[in-house]
Each structure stands twice: as structure tokens, then as C-alpha cells.
Amino acid sequence: MLLGTLVALGVLVTIHEYGHFWVARRCGVRVLRFSVGFGKPLLRWHDRRGTEFVIAALPLGGYVKMLDGREEQLQKQEEMQAFNLKPVRQRMAIVAAGPVANFLLAFVFFWILAMLGSQQVRPVIGEVEPGSLAEQAGLQAGLEIVTVDGTGVGGWGDVNVQLMRRLGETGTLQLEARQQGNSVASRYSITLDAWQKGVEQINPLQALGIEPWRPEAQAVLTHFDEQGPAVAAGLQLQDRVLALDDKTVDNWQQLVRLVQARPDERVELRVLRGDSELHIPVRLASRTEGQTSHGYLGAGVTGEPWPESMLIEKSYGLWGSALEGGRHTWRMSVMTLVSIKKMLLGEMSAKNLSGPISIAKVAGASAESGLRSFLNFMAYLSISLGVLNLLPVPVLDGGHLLFYAAEWIRGKPLPERIQALGMQVGIALVLSLMAFAVINDIARL
Numbered sequence: 274m275l276l277g278t279l280v281a282l283g284v285l286v287t288i289h290e291y292g293h294f295w296v297a298r299r300c301g302v303r304v305l306r307f308s309v310g311f312g313k314p315l316l317r318w319h320d321r322r323g324t325e326f327v328i329a330a331l332p333l334g335g336y337v338k339m340l341d342g343r344e345e346q347l348q349k350q351e352e353m354q355a356f357n358l359k360p361v362r363q364r365m366a367i368v369a370a371g372p373v374a375n376f377l378l379a380f381v382f383f384w385i386l387a388m389l390g391s392q393q394v395r396p397v398i399g400e401v402e403p404g405s406l407a408e409q410a411g412l413q414a415g416l417e418i419v420t421v422d423g424t425g426v427g428g429w430g431d432v433n434v435q436l437m438r439r440l441g442e443t444g445t446l447q448l449e450a451r452q453q454g455n456s457v458a459s460r461y462s463i464t465l466d467a468w469q470k471g472v473e474q475i476n477p478l479q480a481l482g483i484e485p486w487r488p489e490a491q492a493v494l495t496h497f498d499e500q501g502p503a504v505a506a507g508l509q510l511q512d513r514v515l516a517l518d519d520k521t522v523d524n525w526q527q528l529v530r531l532v533q534a535r536p537d538e539r540v541e542l543r544v545l546r547g548d549s550e551l552h553i554p555v556r557l558a559s560r561t562e563g564q565t566s567h568g569y570l571g572a573g574v575t576g577e578p579w580p581e582s583m584l585i586e587k588s589y590g591l592w593g594s595a596l597e598g599g600r601h602t603w604r605m606s607v608m609t610l611v612s613i614k615k616m617l618l619g620e621m622s623a624k625n626l627s628g629p630i631s632i633a634k635v636a637g638a639s640a641e642s643g644l645r646s647f648l649n650f651m652a653y654l655s656i657s658l659g660v661l662n663l664l665p666v667p668v669l670d671g672g673h674l675l676f677y678a679a680e681w682i683r684g685k686p687l688p689e690r691i692q693a694l695g696m697q698v699g700i701a702l703v704l705s706l707m708a709f710a711v712i713n714d715i716a717r718l
Contacts, residue, residue, distance in 0.1 A: 277640030292374025303354035375659035382652035384598030390588035393428025405482020436477035441620025488577035501571015667699030
């Protein structure tokens with residue numbers, strides 16, 4: 274986990290700061306220091322132009338220090354190289370270059386992923402929960418979703434992204450779905466009313482009452498949580514669960530639903546062990562997701578292979594991959610910005626905000642899952658870093674751009690007392706946001 278986090282943060286911070294550095298050099302600004310990380314330097318060296326490059330002990334950011342007449346006395350010959358004496362448009366370009374570099378990095382990662390190709394599961398509905406929004410709209414098991422709000426979807430990941438855009442909203446969600454093998458799709462309208470507003474740990478499909486189709490797995494136990502209720506009750510590998518209390522179990526998915534509905538309850542499992550049927554009492558545990566508790570058995574099964582008909586192979590050529598990378602970067606950037614707006618307006622729970630602990634956990638998990646998963650994670654994180662830095666909050670790049678835009682319009686800089694006050698407010702906002710994110714992380718633990 275630690276290695277994945279360090280690699281992800283190191284790459285993203287370096288690219289962000291290199292954006293500032295590269296444009297500053299092109300504008301004739303003298304760069305004094307390029308630092309990845311804060312605190313005590315671990316490595317340092319100088320290039321032929323005198324810039325000091327530093328890798329520091331705390332990898333939670335970085336900075337590019339430029340020659341600036343507001344911070345030190347300038348010699349006459351140095352004035353042409355000072356950041357603060359450059360035209361306002363050049364200063365804006367230097368500041369904007371960091372977030373732009375993050376968007377470009379995400380584009381490159383998505384481009385590579387598109388060239389590598391992917392295998393996705395067809396968005397075929399397995400079950401529709403009785404009384405749910407999906408059932409009220411007329412959706413049924415076996416239908417394959419082809420569009421969400423007019424946007425084509427190729428797999429469940431695409432469906433989830435489109436549904437996430439509608440969180441907290443009131444209006445009509447339009448789905449088009451078709452029977453498998455049928456080329457004609459029908460339209461289904463789902464009425465939303467402040468949909469999932471303020472809900473933590475959102476699962477859009479579950480909120481609609483849709484369960485994706487998956488191969489039916491038998492309830493034959495193949496692995497355990499050694500600290501879980503199943504082991505404590507004496508269940509063994511290859512036990513086949515036949516019933517829970519008086520309810521017959523035909524497959525693993527059915528057993529999962531029965532268990533999840535009984536948190537912290539005592540149940541009796543009827544299992545087949547070899548040629549013998551046994552009745553085993555089990556005290557289920559509970560696991561909390563957001564504000565909901567689910568029963569937990571602490572056992573799992575080996576999944577059945579997916580049939581070829583349920584899988585979609587996606588691949589693009591060189592330039593097709595570039596186009597797809599650009600589209601995906603744009604979609605995820607807009608979605609990130611919209612999510613921030615919804616959190617500010619209370620349409621999405623601010624407890625969905627993640628901090629460094631969650632980022633570290635996801636970085637480690639994605640690194641263990643393989644190169645594709647790790648590149649995908651870094652692309653999303655790079656977009657988040659770019660969007661957050663462009664917010665018009667003093668201290669962030671977006672705040673500096675706001676000040677420079679005001680200077681451009683006025684023809685002179687804002688008064689120093691206003692800039693100083695803005696910086697104080699910005700620092701307070703950023704520190705509060707960081708503290709809130711860390712509290713969220715700790716609560717999730």
C-alpha cells in the first residue's frame with residue numbers, strides 16, 4: 274500500500290510542478306527551486322541554470338520557487354527574470370500550467386488504457402427489487418441497458434458513471450434497454466425526487482433497485498475470514514449450504530441476500546458435508562455501509578466463469594484511443610466538478626469526501642490489482658488534483674488566477690490587504706477541508 278501511494282503521489286506532484294516549471298522557463302522566469310515533497314531534503318542537485326532540484330521527506334505535495342521581487346531585493350539585471358514583474362498573462366499561464374499538466378497526464382493514461390483495450394460485462398439486469406424505482410418504471414430482469422440519459426453505455430462502469438451524475442437531483446432519468454439479441458430498444462422513465470440526497474456510501478444501482486446479472490454460483494464454501502462467524506460456528510471448506518432457517522438456498526447470491534438481512538442475529542444453516550446433512554447454528558456479525566448494517570457470515574465461494582455472450586471486448590487504434598482518452602478525461606473532469614458543486618449545495622453527502630488515508634488504501638489496492646487498475650486510479654486522482662487546484666480559493670492555483678484576472682480587468686493589482694485577507698481565508702478553508710477529509714477517513718476505518 275505504501276509503495277503504491279508513494280509512486281502515485283510522486284508522479285502526480287512531479288507532473289503538476291513540472292507544468293509550472295516548464296511554462297515559467299518559457300516565459301523567462303528564473304526558477305530557484307523545484308521541490309517534490311516538503312521538509313528535510315533527501316536528495317538535491319543543481320542544473321546548469323542554477324535551479325536546485327529537491328526530493329524531500331514529506332511527499333504530500335511540492336512547490337516551484339521562482340525569483341520574486343516581493344520576497345527578496347532584486348539586482349537590476351534580475352528584474353527581467355522575476356515572476357512578479359512579468360505581464361499578468363504570463364503569470365496566469367504559469368499558474369494554470371500545473372493543473373493543465375494534471376489533465377494532460379490523465380489524458381495520456383486514458384489513451385494508454387484505450388490502446389490496451391478492455392473487457393467489460395454487458396449491463397444486463399439480473400433482478401429488479403419489488404417496489405423499487407426500477408420496477409415502477411417497468412424494468413425487468415434480462416433487459417440490457419444501452420443508454421442512460423441519451424449517452425451510450427458499454428458496461429456497468431459506464432452505467433454507474435452516468436447514474437452518479439444524477440445524484441441529489443429531481444427530474445426524470447431516461448434509460449433505453451432491450452432484450453438480448455434484439456436490436457430495438459425501449460425507453461424507460463424513472464422519476465427522481467432529490468434522489469439519494471445526502472446519502473453516504475452511495476450505490477446507484479442498488480438505489481434504483483437493480484441487481485446486475487452474474488453467473489449463478491453454487492453455495493459451496495471455498496474460503497473463509499478466519500475471524501468471522503462461519504469459522505467460529507465450525508463450517509468447513511466444501512460445505513454446501515442448503516438452507517438458512519426455513520428458507521431453501523438454491524445459489525450463493527440467494528444466501529448473501531438472506532445473510533445480509535439478518536445482522537447480529539442467530540440463524541441455523543443446513544449444510545451438506547460429504548454425504549451427511551448437518552444443522553449448524555451461527556451467530557451472524559454485522560458490517561456497516563453508510564447508515565445501513567448488513568449481516569456478515571465471513572465465507573465466500575469461487576465464482577463461475579462468465580459466458581462469452583456476456584462480455585464485450587473494447588479496443589481502439591492509435592488515434593481512436595487518443596479520441597477516447599480525451600472524451601473520458603473531459604467526462605470525468607466535469608463529473609468531479611459537478612460532484613463538488615453538489616456537495617456544497619448539500620445534494621451529495623460531504624462524507625463521501627476522501628482524504629489521504631482513503632487515497633492510500635485505494636492506491637495500494639489498485640497497485641495490487643495490476644497495471645491497468647493502477648493507471649486508471651492515477652488518471653482519476655490526477656483529474657481530482659487538477660480540478661481542486663483550479664477552484665477559486667486563495668492559496669490554490671485557482672485563487673491566484675482569480676487575483677490575476679482581477680488585475681487584468683482593473684489594470685493594476687488588487688490592494689495587498691485584500692490579497693492578504695484572501696490568503697488567510699483560503700488557508701483556513703483548505704485546512705478545514707483537509708481536517709474534514711481525514712475525519713471521514715477515520716470514520717470509514
